[in-house]
Amino acid sequence: MRLKFKFGDFFVLTAIIAVAILVTLNFHKVDSSAKIAVIIQNNEVLERINLDQLTEVVYVKYEGKYPGIIEVKNGSIRFNSADCPDKVCVRTGWISKPGQIAVCLPAGVIIKIEGENPDFDLIVK
DSSP states (O other): OOOOOOHHHHHHHHHHHHHHHHHHHHHOOOOOSEEEEEEEETTEEEEEEEGGGOOSOEEEEEOSSSOEEEEEETTEEEEEEEOSSSOHHHHHOOBOSTTOEEEETTTTEEEEEEEEOTTOOOOOO
16 A cells, blocks of 8 residues: 655655754854853852853852752863752763853753854844
């Protein structure tokens, strides 16, 4: 028994490919002049660190039910240690590019890297 494609099948396949291309383009970020690591716990910003201007290793401690330590060095950031049960956040490793995110769900901590590009100006009227 051989299946035949119908017009609707091609429409659905084209839509899936278009969505995949749009998602891929959305994740492709333009290199920015500054990388800012933002550490958030329970919707509250704990730290904003410019990764490009660091000259030494920095440790950021966070408290709560599952406390832990975040390490920042050489333009990268990671969960160094965490008291959460599964330790997925620690196994995520280093992140260093704008758009990357590391999360510790049990502790409610998010590390995200934002890019700043002063050459880009958005004017809203």
